[in-house]
Amino acid sequence: MNARLNLLDNQVAAKFGRHIVSAGRVLEDSTLPASTQELVKLRASQINGCGFCVDMHAKDAAHAGETSTRLGLVAAWREATVFTDAERAALELAEQGTRIADAAGGVTDEAWANAAKYYDEDQLAALVCVIALINAFNRGNVMVQQPAGDYQPGQFG
Template identity: 70%
Template structure:
């Protein structure tokens, strides 16, 4: 598949992507665990059918030490025994926040409360922001048909 638009060559897209990428530093500063961040990015990307981001974030997670077993089970996290309760809460919030148009009323109070039982207020803010940002990246890549498979960790900085 060939991309419809080279988002790295377009000055407008490059600026937007740069601004979106810059939003990730506060996530680390808020203390949201890197493992949770990668699981969230992978799950949202799977739901949105964004091969580019799924490729990127599974490879980044593996490089950071994530196991193949856990990476292979992200899509089936409900049935898997390899995720912590905090990770499960983050994955549920990710699914509801990504499928927001499918849910009547958006994210349920139950999903939010479960996440709040595992993350403090700053981490919750980071988690909600991360879900929004990865969904924006997914949509840009799906709209422009960014091909998947050639990403190498460290490629973008």
């Protein structure tokens, strides 16, 4: 399968992509745990059906030491016993922030309050950013039909 538009080679798209990637790099300095960021990116990508991002974030998480058990259970996190309460709160926020059209008003007060029990304001801001950024990447990759399977950790910096 070939992409409709190669976002990696197209001059305009590559500039846009670099800006999004640089925004994402700000999250590296956040105190929001990197493992939580990867779990959130993986879950949003699963919901959005972005094979490229599912491939990327599963591999990046595994490369960073995430277990195959936890990665395999991200889609069923509610029934899984391997996630902390904080991770569950982040995954719920990611699901609601990704499926904003499913509920009037987007993220519920309950989901926000639950996340606020575990994350300070800076970490909540980072969660909002990572959810928004991965949704942008997902939508772009799905629209151009970016193929999945060939990503290697560290490929983009």
